[in-house]
């Protein structure tokens with residue numbers, strides 16, 4: 001069963017606009033791992049649960065071809081609109097049934113998406129499609145992000161942020177458990193958001209387009225399929 005929380009066009013459009021991408025540094029860590037484990041050439045990368053494709057784009061210049069997959073047509077439409085690179089394609093499918101031959105993929109990534117999947121089935125499927133010594137990279141970030149804004153007390157901003165997350169706590173999906181930020185995105189559009197006003201008043205701004213610096217801590221899990229598995 002897929003969690004269909006990313007289906008609306010407006011949602012996909014906001015997702016494209018506000019989504020925090022993994023850094024180039026983080027992607028480089030993944031590539032270093034693949035290089036060490038399997039080596040060149042980097043032929044095919046599959047970004048599962050690619051959403052609107054920000055992470056998929058980061059892979060494009062390192063692989064002969066990159067395929068982003070997602071269950072949501074709206075996300076894929078947004079991803080296609082922004083993918084100018086000729087070596088990226090997008091396909092609609094569930095993470096648990098990937099349309100790739102056995103042993104055909106160098107790198108499978110899931111960026112902030114793994115926690116939504118049927119994890120045992122996805123891992124089995126990733127194993128099936130990976131080449132021997134191909135690699136799996138699961139990336140996500142933690143919710144203890146650090147905000148900063150000129151002439152503002154960071155401590156106060158971050159305190160508001162903490163309170164905001166605490167207010168969302170009752171709306172969290174049991175599926176996610178206590179440590180994923182993703183329920184925040186789903187709830188953001190559908191529940192009252194008074195703390196947003198509060199945050200903006202601390203910053204002494206009125207525009208929702210105001211840019212704030214956010215430091216995000218990503219973490220990752222890298223794994224290499226053994227030669228004889």
Ligand SMILES: C[S@@+](CC[C@H](N)C(=O)[O-])C[C@H]1O[C@@H](n2cnc3c(N)ncnc32)[C@H](O)[C@@H]1O
Nearest residue numbers: 002006049050051070071072094095111113116
């Ligand atoms: C949190 S978003 C992450 C998107 C992107 N990887 C990123 O880092 O911005 C999770 C994505 O996973 C997709 N998704 C959730 N469950 C899925 C499943 N079982 N199969 C395929 N895609 C799934 C959703 O449609 C959504 O686009």
